[in-house]
Amino acid sequence: MLEVKHLAKSYQKDKPALTDINFKIDPGNFVAIIGPSGAGKTTILRSLNQLIKDDAGEILLDGEDIRSANKSELRKLRRQIGMIFQNYNLVERLTVLENVLHGRLGYKSTLAGVMGRYTEDEKREALDLLDKVGLSEFALQRCSELSGGQKQRVGIARALIQHPKVILCDEPIASLDLASSQVVMKMLKDLIQELNIICIANLHQIDLAKEHADQIIGIRHGKMVFNDVADKLDQAA
Numbered sequence: 001m002l003e004v005k006h007l008a009k010s011y012q013k014d015k016p017a018l019t020d021i022n023f024k025i026d027p028g029n030f031v032a033i034i035g036p037s038g039a040g041k042t043t044i045l046r047s048l049n050q051l052i053k054d055d056a057g058e059i060l061l062d063g064e065d066i067r068s069a070n071k072s073e074l075r076k077l078r079r080q081i082g083m084i085f086q087n088y089n090l091v092e093r094l095t096v097l098e099n100v101l102h103g104r105l106g107y108k109s110t111l112a113g114v115m116g117r118y119t120e121d122e123k124r125e126a127l128d129l130l131d132k133v134g135l136s137e138f139a140l141q142r143c144s145e146l147s148g149g150q151k152q153r154v155g156i157a158r159a160l161i162q163h164p165k166v167i168l169c170d171e172p173i174a175s176l177d178l179a180s181s182q183v184v185m186k187m188l189k190d191l192i193q194e195l196n197i198i199c200i201a202n203l204h205q206i207d208l209a210k211e212h213a214d215q216i217i218g219i220r221h222g223k224m225v226f227n228d229v230a231d232k233l234d235q236a237a
């Protein structure tokens, strides 16, 4: 379970970007964070993987406060937190399979000879994940040849190969058309449930959040203005 208590952050004195953020998420749940630009959505995600230091509060992942982790603990914790990006962050000239393996041990593979560094088990697992995201037949194609939606599905497989407890998605569908967005959202939701992990996605598209997310967190001016199941959003709006 992921539990955030009284999280607060200011980048500049007297200008809070986040104030008293509280939420709990159980495994298997897909949570959308929605709110206007500048509301604080990205700041929440960056706090969750400790890319920025928040000022106060607790972030408990299965009871362990990630804010008090030392450097080596943090490295271990980060492996339990996968990331998916708006612009995919793939290595375009490498193959789909190589990009998925990259998620496993980014530090193991550097430039040439990516494949030789992985065991047969690791390759088999990468291929299984590509099957799950419907990209088996693209395994040996370069990422540069894929559509946006296909690239994001590679991003999902790359995040999952690490066996994370949590996946953080920063605007995962902002670069996609509606049809691809639907495919990616449904795929994320189904995989999260199947693997019993937590997924938190910053989204601009309220309709898609309502359609696919189990829980919606609404943020405005750094404050939580909504935290409930998607169905309740209409009454609140």
Ligand code: ADP
Pocket (backbone or CB within 6 Å): 037, 038, 042
């Ligand atoms: P998004 O809307 O996707 O969250 P923004 O356009 O708000 O992104 O921010 C883009 C980048 O600029 C981010 O890295 C963010 O941290 C940084 N940024 C945003 N606002 C400020 C600011 N007032 N001062 C310095 N950096 C900022």
Ligand code: ADP
Pocket (backbone or CB within 6 Å): 011, 012, 017, 035, 036, 037, 038, 039, 040, 041, 042, 043, 044
């Ligand atoms: P969102 O993701 O909802 O667009 P952000 O979390 O990026 O919002 O930003 C929340 C607030 O913090 C905004 O007022 C933004 O300008 C400010 N901010 C974000 N990043 C920085 C930064 N690196 N330095 C200073 N201010 C920032």
